[in-house]
Structures are given as C-alpha cells and as structure tokens.
Amino acid sequence: xxxxxxxxxxxxxxxxxxxxxxxxxxxxxxxxxxxxxxxxxxxxxxxxxxxxxxxxxxxxxxxxxxxxxxxxxxxxxxxxxxxxxxxxxxxxxxxxxxxxxxxxxxxxxxxxxxxxxxxxxxxxxxxxxxxxxxxxxxxxxxxxxxxxxxxxxxxxxxxxxxxxxxxxxxxxxxxxxxxxxxxxxxxxxxxxxxxxxxxxxxxxxxxxxxxxxxxxxxxxxxxxxxxxxxxxxxxxxxxxxxxxxxxxxxxxxxxxxxxxxxxxxxxxxxxxxxxxxxxxxxxxxxxxxxxxxxxxxxxxxxxxxxxxxxxxxxxxxxxxxxxxxxxxxxxxxxxxxxxxxxxxxxxxxxxxxxxxxxxxxxxxxxxxxxxxxxxxxxxxxxxxxxxxxxxxxxxxxxxxxxxxxxxxxxxxxxxxxxxxxxxxxxxxxxxxxxx
Ligand code: GUN
Ligand code: FE
Numbered sequence: 001x002x003x004x005x006x007x008x009x010x011x012x013x014x015x016x017x018x019x020x021x022x023x024x025x026x027x028x029x030x031x032x033x034x035x036x037x038x039x040x041x042x043x044x045x046x047x048x049x050x051x052x053x054x055x056x057x058x059x060x061x062x063x064x065x066x067x068x069x070x071x072x073x074x075x076x077x078x079x080x081x082x083x084x085x086x087x088x089x090x091x092x093x094x095x096x097x098x099x100x101x102x103x104x105x106x107x108x109x110x111x112x113x114x115x116x117x118x119x120x121x122x123x124x125x126x127x128x129x130x131x132x133x134x135x136x137x138x139x140x141x142x143x144x145x146x147x148x149x150x151x152x153x154x155x156x157x158x159x160x161x162x163x164x165x166x167x168x169x170x171x172x173x174x175x176x177x178x179x180x181x182x183x184x185x186x187x188x189x190x191x192x193x194x195x196x197x198x199x200x201x202x203x204x205x206x207x208x209x210x211x212x213x214x215x216x217x218x219x220x221x222x223x224x225x226x227x228x229x230x231x232x233x234x235x236x237x238x239x240x241x242x243x244x245x246x247x248x249x250x251x252x253x254x255x256x257x258x259x260x261x262x263x264x265x266x267x268x269x270x271x272x273x274x275x276x277x278x279x280x281x282x283x284x285x286x287x288x289x290x291x292x293x294x295x296x297x298x299x300x301x302x303x304x305x306x307x308x309x310x311x312x313x314x315x316x317x318x319x320x321x322x323x324x325x326x327x328x329x330x331x332x333x334x335x336x337x338x339x340x341x342x343x344x345x346x347x348x349x350x351x352x353x354x355x356x357x358x359x360x361x362x363x364x365x366x367x368x369x370x371x372x373x374x375x376x377x378x379x380x381x382x383x384x385x386x387x388x389x390x391x392x393x394x395x396x397x398x399x400x401x402x403x404x405x406x407x408x409x410x411x412x413x414x415x416x417x418x419x420x421x422x423x424x425x426x427x428x429x430x431x432x433x434x435x
Contacts, residue, residue, distance in 0.1 A: 058345025
C-alpha cells in the first residue's frame with residue numbers, strides 16, 4: 001500500500017518550478033506521481049487541504065556534536081571561540097553526551113523540516129553520531145573531524161586519524177538503505193598537516209567521498225593559512241588537487257576574485273551559513289557573486305554553538321536579507337533562496353538525482369507546512385511566505401525515504417521528553433569534565 005497526499009499546494013522545485021494544487025503518490029521510498037489529480041485506489045490517504053507540500057530542506061553544514069553547547073559560547077570570534085570553548089567541549093564528550101547532542105540536533109532538524117544533512121562529526125565516539133542519524137530516519141553524511149596539528153588539544157597522530165577514518169568509512173558508508181554515508185571531515189587548513197591532507201585526498205579517491213571542511217571564514221584564519229602554506233585557502237585546495245564538485249567548503253566569506261574564478265572552474269560547493277557568519281562576527285559571504293559565476297551555493301545552520309539554532313527558516317530569511325544593503329534588493333529573491341535550501345543542498349551532497357525536488361522517481365523526502373496562520377497571511381507567492389514569513393513551528397509533518405519522521409509535530413523515532421531530560425543531565429556532566 002502506498003501513500004497518497006491529497007489536495008495540497010505542491011511546490012515541486014522541478015525544472016519548471018511548477019507550483020499547483022494537487023496530489024503526490026508515494027510507494028515505498030519513492031515518489032511515483034505528482035499531478036493535479038491522481039486516480040489511484042488502495043492507498044493510505046492523507047488530506048493536505050490548506051497545507052503546502054515542499055521538498056525537505058537540505059542543510060549542507062551542521063555539527064551535531066555541538067548541539068549540547070548551545071547558548072554556552074556566545075560573543076567570541078572564531079579562533080577564540082574554538083580554542084576556549086568548542087575544542088575543550090568536543091574533547092570532553094563521552095559516548096553518552098555525544099549521543100544526547102546528536103539526538104537533540106536531529107530532533108530539532110527533523111521538527112523543522114530538514115530531511116538531509118552534511119554533518120561535521122566529533123574527534124571521538126563518532127559511531128554514536130552515525131547510530132543516531134540512522135535511528136532518527138534522516139538522510140545524510142557525517143565524518144569524524146580530523147585535526148593533527150595547530151593550536152588545538154586533539155592529540156592524534158596523522159596515522160591514527162587516517163586509520164580510524166578508514167575503519168569508520170568501511171562501517172558507515174552506505175548502511176540504512178543507503179541513507180547514511182561517510183564524508184571526510186578535515187576541520188580546516190590550520191588544523192591539518194600536509195600529510196593528513198594527502199591521506200584525506202587518497203581516501204577521497206579510493207572511496208569516492210565528499211571532502212567537507214571550513215574555509216575562508218575569518219580574517220585571522222586567512223592569515224594563519226597564508227603563514228602555514230604561503231597560499232590562500234582555495235589556492236591550497238586547487239594546487240593540492242582537491243578542488244572538485246566533491247569539495248564542500250563551509251563559509252567562503254573572504255575569497256578574492258581569483259579564488260572565485262577557481263571555485264567556478266573546479267566546481268567547488270559553497271556551504272553558506274549566514275547566522276554563524278554574523279554571530280561570530282566573521283562577515284558576509286558574497287553569495288550573489290558566487291551565483292553569477294555559476295558556483296553551487298547551499299545553506300546550513302552550522303552548529304548550535306554559533307547560531308544558536310538549527311532552523312532553516314532563519315537561515316533562508318537571513319541569506320536573503322543580508323545581501324540586500326550591498327548587492328541590491330533584487331540580488332536575492334525568495335525563490336532563489338528556496339533553491340539554495342533544496343536543490344543547492346542536493347547538488348552539494350551529490351544527491352541531486354535522488355532528492356531536493358518533488359518529482360517522480362525521486363526519494364520521498366518532504367515537509368508539510370501549515371501556513372494559514374496570522375504571521376504568514378495574506379500572500380500571493382508561496383516562496384515569499386516560506387522564506388520571509390514562515391517559522392519552523394509551521395512544519396506539520398516531515399517525511400524521509402517515504403516514512404513519516406515527524407507527524408503532527410511529533411517525532412516518530414525519538415522520545416522527545418527523554419532528550420530534554422538527558423540534555424540537562426549530560427551538559428552538566430560535560431561541564432564538569434571540561435573544567
Ligand atoms: N572552523 C574550524 N572549526 C570550526 C567550527 O567548528 N565551526 C565554525 N563555524 N568554523 C570552524
Ligand atoms: Fe562549522
């Protein structure tokens with residue numbers, strides 16, 4: 001028996017960007033039909049009258065391990081924030097606290113309509129993140145964060161970093177009906193030795209993996225990269241033959257014209273995180289310039305420790321608004337930004353053939369929004385409503401792989417009350433360990 005979503009406002013994100021009142025037929029994990037009226041018997045019917053059915057959001061840069069540090073690391077610039085708060089906290093994780101952190105983040109993401117993520121994992125106990133991703137029902141990638149050099153407390157040799165990564169790849173690249181995958185996660189240029197980058201490059205080639213890292217976020221970071229390599233970030237990736245459509249760079253705020261050209265020529269993906277960029281005082285990424293140069297741009301909340309939420313509605317709204325004073329009011333339209341939150345994310349994750357739009361043959365990854373609320377009406381453009389007025393609490397249901405992971409605002413695979421209770425307990429214990 002399949003699932004028939006009947007009479008919703010379907011925001012397809014197909015090549016014609018069709019939006020119409022109609023039905024979606026789902027069988028197993030796939031969308032079978034998307035049409036104004038589907039005549040089919042024997043399916044479980046859900047009435048979507050008055051609701052918008054949209055492709056699930058794809059967040060291309062999150063840190064599930066940092067959800068437990070929410071509201072505990074405010075008003076610091078990147079390098080101080082990392083050295084004084086984030087690295088000691090990440091080091092202090094044990095498997096219980098990391099499990100709670102991942103569950104807390106995944107609960108928030110699914111309740112807010114996010115169906116796929118690219119996660120930067122933790123240095124230790126990475127299995128917990130994968131296990132919780134699998135349990136939650138989300139689609140996505142994670143990978144153990146890699147750091148073997150620089151001013152940081154992770155004491156891992158290059159060999160250990162590479163060997164433990166390879167073990168995790170063998171275990172986690174492709175289980176759970178192909179929902180969960182491995183993405184290599186060297187943290188950023190200042191925390192990885194040239195030998196570690198060589199190891200990452202070789203694993204990426206052998207296993208055809210995404211390389212997920214941070215780049216060009218903060219001016220002091222740029223200075224460090226210049227001192228260490230004599231190059232800019234993008235130059236470093238190009239010269240070391242890592243620049244490709246499988247390279248995902250979070251932030252890309254401080255990039256030169258030459259770097260933009262290289263990014264465009266090599267197909268590098270930008271993972272744009274507007275809240276984190278403002279909160280850490282890092283700057284504003286030149287998104288209109290990227291788009292004009294044909295560079296793929298996607299959106300992510302980054303971690304709850306620098307945001308302090310994982311809400312795609314906030315990211316979309318900010319991504320649109322922050323460009324307007326400099327680049328002009330028409331530089332970012334609601335429709336363009338909704339593209340970044342869906343299709344841009346799917347491209348960054350290499351999943352554009354299977355998710356990011358509501359089209360026959362694609363996986364049934366979607367969110368159902370109830371926008372008939374005082375803060376969302378009136379409207380004559382669904383994209384304006386979603387990007388400028390809607391909130392994450394307007395997400396009524398979320399589906400991944402043809403299964404409801406949230407229904408009537410209730411998580412299906414995680415116990416909400418237990419996560420809340422564990423969060424308070426685990427953060428207290430983590431604080432003690434981090435002292
Ligand atoms: N650069 C290196 N590590 C991090 C991180 O955890 N968060 C952000 N925002 N930037 C980084
Ligand atoms: Fe980040």
